[in-house]
Amino acid sequence: MPSACSSDSVNDSRQPGSPRAGEAIDRWRRLLGAEGVDGPEAAQQRYGACTTGLSRRIAGALRPASRDEIVELLAIARECARPLYPISTGRNWGYGTALPVIDDCTIVDLSGLGAIRTIDADLGLFEVEPGVTQGALHQYLQTRKLPFMVPTTGAGPDASLLGNALERGYGITPTADHFAAVTRIEAVLADGRVYRPALSELGAELADHAFKWGLGPYLDGLFTQSGFGIVTSMTLALARRPEVVEAFYFAVPDAGAFEDVAMAVRGTLQDLGSVAGSVNLMNRHRVLSMTAPYDHSCVGSDGLLTDAAVADMGRRYRVDPWMGMGALYGPRDVVAAARKLVRRRLARPTRRLVFMTGGRARVLESISRRALGRSHGIPAMLSRIRSSLDILEGRPDRVAHGLLYWRRGGADLSTVTDPARAGVGLLWYAPLVPFKPDLMARYVRTCTQVLRAHSMEPLITLSTLSDRCVDSSVPLLFDPAVPGDVERAHRCYDALVEAGRELGCMPYRLHVGAMAGFTRSDQTFWDLAARVDSALDPGRILSPGRYAPVSGR
Structure with a gap:
């Protein structure tokens, strides 16, 4: 597998300085207006920042406002042999942000289509x-x-x-x-x-x-x-808003009970079906990254928080080795019955099983702030619970962004809205793990070992996709401004992929620097994908390299 930090360029006729590149920019400006087209320098400035630490040479950017304009700009791209890379809003943080897979593409920014x-x-x-x-x-x-x-x-x-x-x-x-x-x-x-x-x-x-x-x-x-x-x-x-949305939270005091808890969660999902939403299992590191400040004075020789420091933070912030969160959706009587089943399933292997509605969380947060002040830990914890309930109820929130700034002392998420512009270093490793408790436990051990070997704090979440499969989301946090940190993060990602492959756990999606390593094989699947791509787009002008082999390799 090639280095994730590498990039492929298209042939010389597609380079930004080629005569047809200038012709295409001129024609696109006549179509979209000067404000709808960026040349290479402006496009690099607007779209070049990326949390992955990768960089791409961007040939330009187009901002159409309608489907008809897309049809016309594609005609120009075909005639001038200019590769395009469509993005929706360019906020694919941890996977490439707005970057194309390869150099010398012109970005097609579709954020203006907002109907x-x-x-x-x-x-x-x-x-x-x-x-x-x-x-x-x-x-x-x-x-x-x-x-x-x-x-x-x-x-x-x-x-x-x-x-x-x-x-x-x-x-x-x-x-x-x-x-x-x-x-x-x-x-x-x-x-x-x-x-x-x-x-x-x-x-x-x-x-x-x-x-x-x-x-x-x-x-x-x-x-x-x-x-x-x-x-x-x-x-x-869209899912209709039910009469009741009730979250449940639980703690796992003994890391050795992880498999029992996973089995209980699987049984709960099998029993409840659509009444239960996804359940998240988060290790202590992951929860602390969202609830406690990072203590740089407790870092060991490996650059990571010591085990003693993590255990002490867990005691102070009441974060056990594993924490869980899920939600129940439905009519009041159905949720009441489901609550009893959750208690029966989870009471033995967990502790502090708590049920909470959004209304109750808001009331408790308000009371605690008046009694204890905004800076106290309890109001802050209730604020995060209320934000998580907002997400469970279908109200968007940036609360999950907090972990991105953990090692940097935090950030005001109401004003710092773009991690790439803020200089955050982030890669997401997101493998699929069959819902077999013993395999899940082996995955957690393997993932933790690989992360520690690369001086990465092991922040691990397992989210149930069904009662058959979970997805693990692991943020690799680094500082792009520190020499060697980008390369270290990508080496860690590659090592995680290889270790996961041995367990049969592979990513469900890839960052732009990793795609080439998966699509270079001679497997029938990728060959068929390339043939479909070639049939639909013989000039290979749309998203070259995106989950497909690059032409000519």
Whole structure:
């Protein structure tokens, strides 16, 4: 596997200084106006910052405002042989931010396409364009008093819904798998044609929005984790806001009981089905990164907090070796019955099992602030619980950003909204782990060993995608300003991938520097992906290298 820090360039005819590059920029400016086009220097300044520590040479940037403009700018790209890299809002932090996979691409910034359309409120069907963020959809629903939940993620209110779904991202609201909520996609192909599913072509528009699988081969999925087209809209089937959303929190005092707790969580999900949302299991380090200041005076010779320091912080902040969080959704009587089942399943292997609603958390936070002051630990803890409940209830929040600034002394998340611009170093390692408690325990041990070997604090979360599979999210935090830190982080990522491969646990998505290492193989899967790409885009102008081999290698 090649180094994740490497980059591939396209052939010389596509370099930014080639004659056709200048011609393309001039023609795009006539199409979009001067304010809608950046040359290389301006594009580098606007889009070049990235939490991964990677850099790419950016040939320019385009900001269309409509699908028709996308069709026209693609025609220019084809004629001038200019590779394009579409982004939704460019907030793919930890995976590449706004960077293309390879050098010398022109970014197509789709954040200007921000329309939300109610297809059918009775059916909970809403169409969104690439620039629609979690916060924008929440505001849209609130303003119109529509009783639906935003499919939130930890990325927060400024991140694109469409971009996350196309990466097959997930959250912890009732529809954890965000692409599962996508019922219909429209896209512009490399040749300028507009893709619409078969039912729409036949005039059955509402049926097309309402039924995910449509008629004939299922092609919508081809546009996820690929460069097969520029997706201009998707329909989301939103979860209706239930009568009750009740979170539950629990602690695991003995790390040796991890497998028993995992088994109990799996049994809970099997029993409750859709009443239970995703459950998060977080190790002590991960919870402390969101609740306690980083104590640089307690760092050992390996550059990490000592075990004694972590144990002491755990006692002071009441953070056990593992902590868990989940949620129940439904009518009041259904949630009450589910609460009893959760107690029965989790009472023995856990402690401090607490159930909390958003209203109760807000009241307790207000009372504790008046009694103890804002700076006291208890109001701060209740504030974080209230923020986590907001996310569980489908209200976007930046609370998860806190861990990114842990070693830097924290940040005001109301004003520091872009980790890349703030100079944060972040890579996400996100492997899929089959829901087998013994395998999960081996994964945790292996992951911890690899992280420590590379002087990375082991911040580990396991999020249930179903009762069959979990995803682990592991942030690799580093300082891009420190010489050698970027390379260390990428070596750690590569080592985690190899160690996970031996366990059968591989990432469900990749950062832009890792894609080449997965797609260089001669496996039938990647060969077929390359053939589909070549058939749709023979000039290879759309997202070269994105989950596909780069032409000519």
